[in-house]
Amino acid sequence: MRNQLKRLASAIGTHGFLIIxxxxxxxxxxLMFVTSLKSQAELIQNVFALPHDAKWDNYPLIVIQRGYYRAVINSLLFAGSVTIITIALSLLAAYAFAVFDFVGRQLLFVLVLVGLMVSEVSILIPVYQLLKSANLLNTFVGLVLPQIALGLSFGIFLMTTFFREVPKDLVDAARLDGCTDLxxxxxxxxxxxxxxxxxxAVIEFLWTWxxxxxxxxxxxxQELMPLAVSIIDFMGRFTFNYELVATTCVIMFVPILILYILTQRSFRRGVTMGAVK
Amino acid sequence: MKQAAESVSIRGVEKSFGRTKVLKGVDLAIEREEFVILLGPSGCGKTTLLRIVAGLERAEAGEIWISDRRVDPLEPKERNVAMVFQSYALYPHMNVFNNQSFSLRLRHTPKDEIRARVHQAAKTLGLEQLLERYPRELSGGQRQRVSMGRAIVRSPKVFLFDEPLSNLDAQLRVHMRGEIKELHHHLNTTSIYVTHDQVEAMTMGDRIVVMNGGIIEQIGSPLEVFDKPKNRFVAGFVGSPAMNFIDGELATNGSRLVLRVPGQAPVPLGEAGTRRTSGPATIGIRPHHLRIVGDGPLRGTVKDVQPTGVETILLCRWADSEILIQTTDRVLVSAGEDINVSADPADIHLFDSETGERLDA
Structure with a gap:
C-alpha cells in the first residue's frame, strides 16, 4: 500500500513536471497562433486570451493581398536549394573523409571543423564585398552561395561522423561485390x-528558412526577399503590427512542422545515433 | 553455381602498418579445392594475409596468384573471390534476396539468372523462407548463412572466411562448423579460413597454416600439426588444454636418453632420431598423455582438481613448475596431495630450449 502510494506520488511528480x-x-x-487570429484592437485589450472572433482573414491578407506568397515561394526555393546542395556536397566530402586515405586528410578535416566556429555576423561585411565585386548582390545565386558555405562545415562534420561509424566490413563487402567508389x-x-x-535536411532547412x-x-x-526578412515590413518606426508578424511567423512555422512530422523517425535516429548501441 | 576451383599461390608477401611489420615474407601454395586454415594468435598477420588475397589491402612486396593469373595488381572485384566476414557485413537496408543478389545486379546479370542463382543458394543454405526478411529480423546464425549465400551466388573461384563463427554462441558455432564443411564438400571451391579457434582449425581444415609474428611456423594436416609440432610455439598453441613444457638437461642413462629435471627423477625419452643427446632442452607433454602412477618420474603437489564430468583436469606444481594433467578416469585425489606422473616416451616432444625447434623426429 505504502509502495503504491510512493509510486503514485512519483508518477504525479514526474508527469506534473513534464506537463509544466x-x-x-x-x-x-x-501566443503566436492566437495573436495571428486577433485584430489589433482585440490584441491590445487582451494579449493572452483566445480571440472572440477569429480573424482568419489575416492569412489571405498577408499571403495574397499583400503579395507575400512571393516571399513564401522565395523562402521555399532558398531553403530547398540550400538544403539539397549542402547535403549533396556534404555527402561527397564526408565520404572522402571517412572512406579514403589521402595526404592531408586530417588537416583538411580540421579546417572544415574550424568553419563550425565562424559566425554569420562576423563574415557579413567580407561576404557582402565579395558578392558585390562578383555582381551577385540581389541575385538568387548570391543569396544561396554564402548560406551553403556556412552550412557545409556542419553537414560535412555530421556526415563524416556517421560514415565513420559504418562498419569497415560493410565497405569491404561492397568492394568485393563489385562496387565502384560512386x-x-x-x-x-x-x-x-x-x-x-x-x-x-531538417536542421539545414530550418536554419536557412x-x-x-x-x-x-x-x-x-522585394522579389528576392525570403519570408524571414519580409517580417520587417510590419515593423515601422512608430508602429508594430503584432498580429501580422504573428501571422507571418505561423506561416513560417508550418512548413518546418510538416517537414519534421514527415522525417521525425529518421530524424530521431539521426540525432541520437551512436548514443545507444 | 559450381565453378572450377582454382589454386592460390602466395609468394613472398610482406606488409607493414607504420613501423610494425605484420607479414615478413609469407609463401604459401594452396591446392585446388583445398580448405586451408590460417591459425594463429591475435596480431599474427592471418587476417591481413587474407585481406591481401582479397585485394582489400595492398602488399608491399610479393605476389598473389590465382591459378595462372597474377591478381595482386587487380581490384578486389576483378579477382573473383568472395569473403565471409566475422560481422556478417550484410547491407542493413536490403532484404535477404537483395543482399544475395547485390553483386549479380552490379554485374548486370539477367534477372531470371539472378532469381535462379539466389534461390539455388537459398535452397542450399535453408534460407528459402527468409528471402523477404531484413538482416535485423534474423538471428546470428541466419545472418551468417545469408553472408555465405551472398558469397556463393557469385560462384567465386576462391572463398575467404574471416573468423566467420566468432560472433556466434558455442552451440551454434558447432552447428555452423558442420554447415561450412558440408558446403565445401558440396561446392568444392578452394577456401581460405582464418581463425584463432584451434577446434575450428582441427575439425574443418584439410591443412592448417600456423602463423605467428608475421611468419608461417608450420603447414600441415591437422593431426600432423597436433602430433608433430615443428616448434615450441606450435606445440603450445595447438591443443587445448595447452601442452606442458618442462625444462631440463639432456643426458644419457646407460643407452637411454633422459631429461634431467632439477628435483625430479630423470624423465626417459623416446629413441626416435634425436638431433643431440646433451645440453639444455625442453620437453613437451600434452596433458592427456600424463598418467598418475606411483613410480612416475615427476612428483608434485596437486593444487587444483577440476572435474568436468567427461574428464578431470589436475593442476600440479613443484618448485616453480606447473603442469596440467587431463584424464578421463575418475581420480580420487584432492588438492594438497602429492602425486607421481609419467608419460609414454613416444608421447614426449623434445625441443631446443633456446630456439624452440623440435629436436626429435
Whole structure:
C-alpha cells in the first residue's frame, strides 16, 4: 500500500513536471497562433486570451493581398536549394573523409571543423564585398552561395561522423561485390546514412528558412526577399503590427512542422545515433 | 553455381602498418579445392594475409596468384573471390534476396539468372523462407548463412572466411562448423579460413597454416600439426588444454636418453632420431598423455582438481613448475596431495630450449 502510494506520488511528480515543461514550451506557439487570429484592437485589450472572433482573414491578407506568397515561394526555393546542395556536397566530402586515405586528410578535416566556429555576423561585411565585386548582390545565386558555405562545415562534420561509424566490413563487402567508389556511395553509404541525412535536411532547412542576417543584407529587392526578412515590413518606426508578424511567423512555422512530422523517425535516429548501441 | 576451383599461390608477401611489420615474407601454395586454415594468435598477420588475397589491402612486396593469373595488381572485384566476414557485413537496408543478389545486379546479370542463382543458394543454405526478411529480423546464425549465400551466388573461384563463427554462441558455432564443411564438400571451391579457434582449425581444415609474428611456423594436416609440432610455439598453441613444457638437461642413462629435471627423477625419452643427446632442452607433454602412477618420474603437489564430468583436469606444481594433467578416469585425489606422473616416451616432444625447434623426429 505504502509502495503504491510512493509510486503514485512519483508518477504525479514526474508527469506534473513534464506537463509544466510542455506548457512552457508550447506557450509561445499558442501566443503566436492566437495573436495571428486577433485584430489589433482585440490584441491590445487582451494579449493572452483566445480571440472572440477569429480573424482568419489575416492569412489571405498577408499571403495574397499583400503579395507575400512571393516571399513564401522565395523562402521555399532558398531553403530547398540550400538544403539539397549542402547535403549533396556534404555527402561527397564526408565520404572522402571517412572512406579514403589521402595526404592531408586530417588537416583538411580540421579546417572544415574550424568553419563550425565562424559566425554569420562576423563574415557579413567580407561576404557582402565579395558578392558585390562578383555582381551577385540581389541575385538568387548570391543569396544561396554564402548560406551553403556556412552550412557545409556542419553537414560535412555530421556526415563524416556517421560514415565513420559504418562498419569497415560493410565497405569491404561492397568492394568485393563489385562496387565502384560512386556505387559504394550511392548504393550503400547513402541508404545506410538516411537517418543522418534526414537529420541534416531538417536542421539545414530550418536554419536557412529562419536565416535573417545574410538575406537581409544580400537580398534587398522585394522579389528576392525570403519570408524571414519580409517580417520587417510590419515593423515601422512608430508602429508594430503584432498580429501580422504573428501571422507571418505561423506561416513560417508550418512548413518546418510538416517537414519534421514527415522525417521525425529518421530524424530521431539521426540525432541520437551512436548514443545507444 | 559450381565453378572450377582454382589454386592460390602466395609468394613472398610482406606488409607493414607504420613501423610494425605484420607479414615478413609469407609463401604459401594452396591446392585446388583445398580448405586451408590460417591459425594463429591475435596480431599474427592471418587476417591481413587474407585481406591481401582479397585485394582489400595492398602488399608491399610479393605476389598473389590465382591459378595462372597474377591478381595482386587487380581490384578486389576483378579477382573473383568472395569473403565471409566475422560481422556478417550484410547491407542493413536490403532484404535477404537483395543482399544475395547485390553483386549479380552490379554485374548486370539477367534477372531470371539472378532469381535462379539466389534461390539455388537459398535452397542450399535453408534460407528459402527468409528471402523477404531484413538482416535485423534474423538471428546470428541466419545472418551468417545469408553472408555465405551472398558469397556463393557469385560462384567465386576462391572463398575467404574471416573468423566467420566468432560472433556466434558455442552451440551454434558447432552447428555452423558442420554447415561450412558440408558446403565445401558440396561446392568444392578452394577456401581460405582464418581463425584463432584451434577446434575450428582441427575439425574443418584439410591443412592448417600456423602463423605467428608475421611468419608461417608450420603447414600441415591437422593431426600432423597436433602430433608433430615443428616448434615450441606450435606445440603450445595447438591443443587445448595447452601442452606442458618442462625444462631440463639432456643426458644419457646407460643407452637411454633422459631429461634431467632439477628435483625430479630423470624423465626417459623416446629413441626416435634425436638431433643431440646433451645440453639444455625442453620437453613437451600434452596433458592427456600424463598418467598418475606411483613410480612416475615427476612428483608434485596437486593444487587444483577440476572435474568436468567427461574428464578431470589436475593442476600440479613443484618448485616453480606447473603442469596440467587431463584424464578421463575418475581420480580420487584432492588438492594438497602429492602425486607421481609419467608419460609414454613416444608421447614426449623434445625441443631446443633456446630456439624452440623440435629436436626429435
Amino acid at each position: 515543461f510542455v506548457l512552457i514550451s508550447l506557450f509561445p506557439v499558442y 556505387q559504394l556511395l550511392m548504393k550503400v553509404m547513402i541508404p545506410v546514412g538516411l537517418p543522418a541525412i534526414s537529420a541534416l 529562419n536565416s535573417f542576417f545574410l538575406p537581409l543584407v544580400i537580398a534587398t529587392k
